[in-house]
Amino acid sequence: MRSVGFAALTALLLSGTASAQEKIRVGVTATLEGTYTVLGEDGMRGHVTAVNVLGKKIGDKELEFVVASTDATPDSAVRAVRKLIEQDKVQILLSPLSGDEGIAVKNFAKTHPELTFVNAASGAQETTYVDPAPNFFRYNMDGAQWQVGLGKYAYETKGYRKIATVGEDYSFIYTQVFGLALEFCGLGGKITSRQWVPLGTKDFASVIAALPDDVDAIYLGLGGADAVNFLNQYQQAGGKAHLMGGSIMIDQTILSSKGNAKNALIGTIAASGQADTWEDPRWQKFVKAYQDSFPPEKRFPSPSLLATNYYGSTMALILALREVNGDLSNNQAKLKEALAKIEIDAPNGKIKLDSNRQAIGTNFVTEVVDDGKGALFSKVVKVIPDVNQTLGYDPATFAKIGLPSRTVPECKKY
Amino acid sequence: MSRFIERQPIWSLVILLAIALFTWLIFAVWPPGLEDAIGRKKVFLSAVFNGITLGGLYFLVASGFTLIFGLMRNVNLAHGSLYLFGGYVGYGISAATGSWILAFVVAFVVVAAIGILLQFLVFRRMEGQDLRQTMVTIGLSIVFADLMLWAFGGDFYQIQTPAWLIGPVQLPLMTAMKSSGEAVFLQYPLVRLVIFCGSVVIGVLMWLALNRTRVGMIVRAGVDDREILAATGVHIQLVFVLVFALGAGLAGIAGVVGGTFQSISPGEDTRFLLASLVVVIVGGMGSIPGAALGALIIGLAEQLGSVYIPTYAIVVTFLIMVLVLALRPQGLLARR
Numbered sequence: 001m002r003s004v005g006f007a008a009l010t011a012l013l014l015s016g017t018a019s020a021q022e023k024i025r026v027g028v029t030a031t032l033e034g035t036y037t038v039l040g041e042d043g044m045r046g047h048v049t050a051v052n053v054l055g056k057k058i059g060d061k062e063l064e065f066v067v068a069s070t071d072a073t074p075d076s077a078v079r080a081v082r083k084l085i086e087q088d089k090v091q092i093l094l095s096p097l098s099g100d101e102g103i104a105v106k107n108f109a110k111t112h113p114e115l116t117f118v119n120a121a122s123g124a125q126e127t128t129y130v131d132p133a134p135n136f137f138r139y140n141m142d143g144a145q146w147q148v149g150l151g152k153y154a155y156e157t158k159g160y161r162k163i164a165t166v167g168e169d170y171s172f173i174y175t176q177v178f179g180l181a182l183e184f185c186g187l188g189g190k191i192t193s194r195q196w197v198p199l200g201t202k203d204f205a206s207v208i209a210a211l212p213d214d215v216d217a218i219y220l221g222l223g224g225a226d227a228v229n230f231l232n233q234y235q236q237a238g239g240k241a242h243l244m245g246g247s248i249m250i251d252q253t254i255l256s257s258k259g260n261a262k263n264a265l266i267g268t269i270a271a272s273g274q275a276d277t278w279e280d281p282r283w284q285k286f287v288k289a290y291q292d293s294f295p296p297e298k299r300f301p302s303p304s305l306l307a308t309n310y311y312g313s314t315m316a317l318i319l320a321l322r323e324v325n326g327d328l329s330n331n332q333a334k335l336k337e338a339l340a341k342i343e344i345d346a347p348n349g350k351i352k353l354d355s356n357r358q359a360i361g362t363n364f365v366t367e368v369v370d371d372g373k374g375a376l377f378s379k380v381v382k383v384i385p386d387v388n389q390t391l392g393y394d395p396a397t398f399a400k401i402g403l404p405s406r407t408v409p410e411c412k413k414y
Numbered sequence: 415m416s417r418f419i420e421r422q423p424i425w426s427l428v429i430l431l432a433i434a435l436f437t438w439l440i441f442a443v444w445p446p447g448l449e450d451a452i453g454r455k456k457v458f459l460s461a462v463f464n465g466i467t468l469g470g471l472y473f474l475v476a477s478g479f480t481l482i483f484g485l486m487r488n489v490n491l492a493h494g495s496l497y498l499f500g501g502y503v504g505y506g507i508s509a510a511t512g513s514w515i516l517a518f519v520v521a522f523v524v525v526a527a528i529g530i531l532l533q534f535l536v537f538r539r540m541e542g543q544d545l546r547q548t549m550v551t552i553g554l555s556i557v558f559a560d561l562m563l564w565a566f567g568g569d570f571y572q573i574q575t576p577a578w579l580i581g582p583v584q585l586p587l588m589t590a591m592k593s594s595g596e597a598v599f600l601q602y603p604l605v606r607l608v609i610f611c612g613s614v615v616i617g618v619l620m621w622l623a624l625n626r627t628r629v630g631m632i633v634r635a636g637v638d639d640r641e642i643l644a645a646t647g648v649h650i651q652l653v654f655v656l657v658f659a660l661g662a663g664l665a666g667i668a669g670v671v672g673g674t675f676q677s678i679s680p681g682e683d684t685r686f687l688l689a690s691l692v693v694v695i696v697g698g699m700g701s702i703p704g705a706a707l708g709a710l711i712i713g714l715a716e717q718l719g720s721v722y723i724p725t726y727a728i729v730v731t732f733l734i735m736v737l738v739l740a741l742r743p744q745g746l747l748a749r750r
Contacts, residue, residue, distance in 0.1 A: 034681070037569050197724075203675075203717070203720075205464040205467075205606070205717070206460060206461045208460075209459075209461065210453075210457045210721055224570075228572065228677070229570075229677055232572060233603070235580060236581065236606070236675070238582035258574075
């Protein structure tokens with residue numbers, strides 16, 4: 001990362017002398033280290049695709065991006081954002097990728113009310129639901145919104161009555177299980193055990209052994225290397241249960257991983273902010289743009305959820321900047337107003353923001369299929385438009401459920 | 415053994431009872447009350463097996479570490495880097511040739527060669543200066559970590575398990591009794607058992623080599639008194655290089671093992687350095703049987719901890735280390 005910082009510094013020095021054109025500096029963070037490396041890399045591909053499609057020109061100004069790496073921990077995200085602001089002098093942040101990072105960056109955003117923060121992909125509920133920062137905008141749905149429809153599909157169509165969950169022990173997965181449990185338990189389903197493993201777990205053998213035998217399906221809320229490690233060891237242990245997946249589990253980051261452990265996922269049902277095989281022309285156009293931006297060996301066959309989110313947030317930022325013609329005066333007041341009001345025609349459906357500056361968007365229930373050539377894709381089963389953060393609940397009722405955590409919500413009808 | 419019982423009758427009884435209880439837990443069919451209290455037997459048995467097999471991996475890393483320390487008094491803090499590099503080499507070979515066995519051979523040879531280079535170029539120049547060597551190895555581990563991050567990126571690599579090792583085997587250990595009286599046996603991943611057997615074989619071979627061969631005799635003599643050994647005309651530098659190569663090569667093999675049943679990525683170097691430090695502190699610096707015992711204890715503590723007290727699992731290993739340091743600072747099986 002030092003070289004990126006150095007390049008940025010050089011660019012800064014040069015820009016003062018060589019170029020008269022004014023730049024708008026945007027800092028981008030992604031998890032380019034640790035468990036979620038693969039997710040961060042594909043997020044950046046989505047970002048680059050958006051810049052390719054929309055261009056860098058804002059009126060007579062030009063966008064300039066500075067990238068910083070994080071490792072999905074909140075302190076790494078704050079460190080990266082602070083570095084971007086203090087050393088690289090960015091004016092706008094496109095950050096961060098992961099749930100806990102989101103909560104930390106949102107809180108940090110309050111200490112810089114003059115700057116604008118556009119969430120890149122993080123999906124913890126708390127980020128925009130509890131004490132939201134006025135200068136923090138999120139154009140992707142949260143983990144609970146991304147699970148809408150899954151509980152119903154599992155209960156009514158698949159006939160699952162009892163399930164167990166395994167998830168990484170942090171805010172985004174809490175939010176995902178929250179969304180699943182509200183719907184599944186609301187219909188009368190039971191969650192008999194919830195196992196939480198630290199982010200970056202290597203050895204899942206004991207976790208796999210502790211999975212109950214007497215359930216209809218096992219829900220996996222894992223991502224990146226954790227998911228691949230789990231599947232590998234699940235295969236070694238000869239596991240055969242029905243599986244259900246969270247939004248970053250049933251995703252190209254896992255479905256395109258090397259080895260054959262991923263084949264355990266064929267037929268798995270999941271829900272997410274996108275579906276790989278959606279027929280919608282906007283989605284197909286985005287997939288094409290993504291594929292055209294990178295050679296086949298440097299990308300996934302189809303963009304992951306992270307690429308889609310980074311694409312959407314970059315798109316919202318560029319469109320809003322164009323609306324105000326790059327005017328960042330008066331503590332970026334015009335930009336913030338434009339961001340709050342903008343409605344974007346994202347690849348995964350129309351997105352608009354609520355009063356907490358949280359996305360209201362479209363959700364997809366999917367099932368994993370093999371395309372016949374060994375590549376796995378998520379196939380659309382159901383499309384659910386206009387999913388808001390309270391998941392259709394009355395806000396007062398929703399507030400009573402409590403914040404997502406290891407044990408919240410209880411498995412009952414609220 | 416008998417002297418220990420004479421000197422410590424109470425402790426001997428406690429240890430004997432603990433072993434008896436453990437054996438009963440493993441072989442008996444658990445009564446329903448016990449299952450209600452601490453969960454299913456399958457979970458317990460799997461955790462025990464996972465602990466033992468993880469201990470096998472820790473032993474591979476720690477035995478090289480402790481061997482080098484025992485002979486050269488050199489705390490090689492770059493040992494974790496050797497482990498990680500072995501993993502990357504193994505991944506490269508297995509991805510290129512598809513041969514898992516070849517990955518072990520090449521990883522051993524390449525990492526052992528690096529060990530030889532380290533001994534020749536670095537450690538020989540500062541022989542006997544413990545602190546300086548330690549500081550240099552810390553520096554090297556940081557440089558190696560950055561070089562590997564540069565070369566291999568932050569991605570996760572997983573060495574493909576060969577097809578004949580995928581899947582579970584049935585062990586002759588009962589986990590439960592069905593209502594029809596039919597016994598349910600434990601299913602356990604074959605690859606972990608094979609890897610564990612491999613580390614036992616390596617451990618036994620090392621013990622035999624140290625205790626039954628001429629070279630082993632020289633090494634043992636070197637551990638006791640280097641100066642006198644050198645004075646008898648043994649080419650001690652050659653012995654040092656050989657031991658360093660063996661220790662480094664073992665770390666390389668361990669890297670392939672780790673890449674097979676877990677995965678390799680930046681940060682694994684410090685994780686395994688820390689693990690082997692804890693293992694040799696518990697077992698006794700410089701002792702091979704000590705490394706085996708320490709690895710077993712730490713592996714079991716980690717896995718049983720992760721099942722029964724998940725929140726505090728990480729603390730357990732360090733608690734064990736603190737206890738050992740407080741009660742028997744030289745380590746459980748140290749000779750001196």
